[in-house]
Amino acid sequence: MGSVKVSELTKEFSGVHALKNVNLDIREGEFFALLGPSGCGKTTTMRCIAGFEQPTSGMIQIGETKVNHIPPNKRNCGMVFQSYALFPHMNVFENVAYSLNIKQLNSSNMAAKLPIYLRLLNRKLGKYPKPIEQKVMEILQYVELDKHATRLTSELSGGQQQRVALARALVMEPAVLLMDEPLSNLDQKLRHSMRNTIRRIQQDLGITTIFVTHDQEEAMSMADRVAVMDSGEVKQIGTPIELYSKPSTPFIANFVGTSNVLKGTVVGEENGYSVVKGHGFLIKSTNHVQQKEVNVIVRPENIKAFKPGTISSDELTNIIEGTVLVSTYLGSIVRYDIQVEEYQLVVDTTFVPGEAILTEGERVQLTIDPERVLLI
Numbered sequence: 001m002g003s004v005k006v007s008e009l010t011k012e013f014s015g016v017h018a019l020k021n022v023n024l025d026i027r028e029g030e031f032f033a034l035l036g037p038s039g040c041g042k043t044t045t046m047r048c049i050a051g052f053e054q055p056t057s058g059m060i061q062i063g064e065t066k067v068n069h070i071p072p073n074k075r076n077c078g079m080v081f082q083s084y085a086l087f088p089h090m091n092v093f094e095n096v097a098y099s100l101n102i103k104q105l106n107s108s109n110m111a112a113k114l115p116i117y118l119r120l121l122n123r124k125l126g127k128y129p130k131p132i133e134q135k136v137m138e139i140l141q142y143v144e145l146d147k148h149a150t151r152l153t154s155e156l157s158g159g160q161q162q163r164v165a166l167a168r169a170l171v172m173e174p175a176v177l178l179m180d181e182p183l184s185n186l187d188q189k190l191r192h193s194m195r196n197t198i199r200r201i202q203q204d205l206g207i208t209t210i211f212v213t214h215d216q217e218e219a220m221s222m223a224d225r226v227a228v229m230d231s232g233e234v235k236q237i238g239t240p241i242e243l244y245s246k247p248s249t250p251f252i253a254n255f256v257g258t259s260n261v262l263k264g265t266v267v268g269e270e271n272g273y274s275v276v277k278g279h280g281f282l283i284k285s286t287n288h289v290q291q292k293e294v295n296v297i298v299r300p301e302n303i304k305a306f307k308p309g310t311i312s313s314d315e316l317t318n319i320i321e322g323t324v325l326v327s328t329y330l331g332s333i334v335r336y337d338i339q340v341e342e343y344q345l346v347v348d349t350t351f352v353p354g355e356a357i358l359t360e361g362e363r364v365q366l367t368i369d370p371e372r373v374l375l376i
């Protein structure tokens with residue numbers, strides 16, 4: 001029911017190629033994130049799935065049904081926006097009950113005959129059919145807002161408003177939940193707790209969720225799989241661990257976490273290692289690639305920094321010399337910017353109380369485990 005398939009999706013806006021042959025295969029019950037820089041096409045992809053945008057070409061399927069020509073309100077998708085889009089003059093209960101009430105009235109025979117003012121009056125008096133009342137209160141309990149049911153949404157905090165928006169989408173029991181940058185307006189601490197709330201609810205309900213964000217930490221911490229987009233194209237799809245450990249391009253290596261990217265040439269093989277020569281370094285990798293010209297990718301936490309002459313004998317495979325430019329104490333880690341020829345490498349080391357931090361201008365030797373050197 002809740003799987004989503006997007007095939008060769010293309011969208012042009014008067015000359016702007018917003019999407020180019022986007023393919024996604026989102027499984028039922030999956031938490032799927034669309035991640036990428038501003039303008040890469042995340043929102044357009046989501047709006048095409050929701051039905052607010054007509055694709056220029058390509059197919060969108062929800063469950064077994066092709067939905068290209070089905071209007072948004074019949075696609076069985078719930079939407080949560082960055083701006084919440086709540087009714088400020090209604091209380092929490094009314095905001096959540098609103099769409100449910102309309103849906104029920106629309107589907108009953110009476111609905112067509114009931115003048116709109118009567119419906120509104122009914123709502124004003126708080127007379128909701130019992131099943132609606134029960135369902136709304138149930139969902140409000142779920143997002144921990146049942147005690148605020150009678151409060152106006154304009155009197156709520158940002159996090160509470162976002163939970164009302166979530167409840168309003170969930171109460172319709174959609175097959176797919178679409179969330180477009182839902183946490184962007186919240187402060188750092190609240191974002192963190194809302195991430196956990198959304199993930200908990202998504203897992204409890206097992207609802208297929210597509211989550212748009214430009215924040216890699218958000219995508220990586222919440223999603224089962226992530227599609228990284230750039231310039232209207234999907235560049236890589238994978239689990240957070242796959243994207244982090246095996247980025248397919250330097251762009252992804254840099255967008256998903258921090259990476260050091262060095263240019264080099266594979267000059268041969270030695271004891272099962274590829275040997276790569278670059279300007280001012282020679283590095284071995286357990287990675288083997290077809291091409292000669294490569295990008296050498298190393299994560300900051302996979303480089304160790306030593307004062308010259310203090311390297312232990314089991315660290316001798318890859319040694320590079322450099323000079324500390326900046327050292328930054330960040331609590332549990334110390335981050336160093338280290339100049340190696342034309343490169344400034346980022347190196348993260350665990351902070352050990354009592355151990356000296358390398359100082360600016362100091363010469364260092366860096367070691368890198370060949371298994372942690374990725375060649376692209």
Ligand code: ATP
Pocket residue numbers: 013014016017018036037038039040041042043044045214
């Ligand atoms: P952001 O993170 O900034 O919201 P995004 O990745 O969601 O960006 P989109 O909003 O999907 O990106 O936009 C993709 C491209 O399509 C951009 O170049 C944008 O300017 C363009 N675009 C989006 N909507 C329209 C529109 N209605 N008319 C013209 N161009 C549009």
